[in-house]
Amino acid sequence: MNPLPALARALGTQPWVMKLAKVVVWVDHRLHRVFRGRVSLVGIAGLPSLRLTATGRKSGLPRSHNLLYFPYRDGFVLVGSNWGRPQNPAWTINLRANPEATIEVRGKEIPVRATLVEGEGYDELWRRVVKFWPGYEMERVAAGRELPIFLLTPETATRNVDE
Structure with missing residues (x-):
């Protein structure tokens, strides 16, 4: 059994970890580039990670971010914690x-x-994601805001439901 996820979850509840955000993001982007998306810091820690590419609201250009996700049903749950900062991360906007x-x-x-x-869906999912990643509660308190939660559904699953 891999001890790294438990260690990462324990470290993720330490306030000093939020101060490392810029370094973690910088290293993670470099790992993604070098290993073509197959390696990330979150992945090394044994946790699920993805690279989100969304269209910039103002620029219309693709914007990419490496993020921890919570596997849920047939989708992917993302939490806009922004490392406990008071503003929502750009990807949520x-x-x-x-x-x-x-x-x-x-x-x-x-x-x-x-x-x-x-x-009510938020409250239920919030309980699940905090159990999965306890650091979200610390980040919510530090941010002083409700952290947005997004459910990402694969397009094929969306089409099948709509048809």
């Missing part, structure tokens, strides 16, 4: 403006549709 995006998981590209989770 971009997904609200245009919910069509692409994710890369273990080198495989998947078109997805993002849905902002609200109401």
Whole structure:
């Protein structure tokens, strides 16, 4: 059994870890580039990670971010924690403006549709993601805001439901 996920979850609840955000993001981008999406810091820690590419709300250009995700049903859950900063991360604003995006998981590209989770669904999913990644509660308190939660559904699953 891999001890790294438990270690990562324990470290993720330490306030000093949020101060390392810029370094972690920089290293993770370099790993993604060198290993063509097959290696990430989150992945090394034994946790699920993906690379989200969404359309920039203002620029219209593709914007990519490496993120921890929570596997849920046939989709992917993302939490807009922004490392405990008071403002939402840019990718959340971009997904609200245009919910069509692409994710890369273990080198495989998947078109997805993002849905902002609200109401009772939010409360239920929040309990699940905090159990999965306890650091989200610390980041919510530090940010002083409700952290947005998005459910990303693969486009093929969305089409099948709509048809």
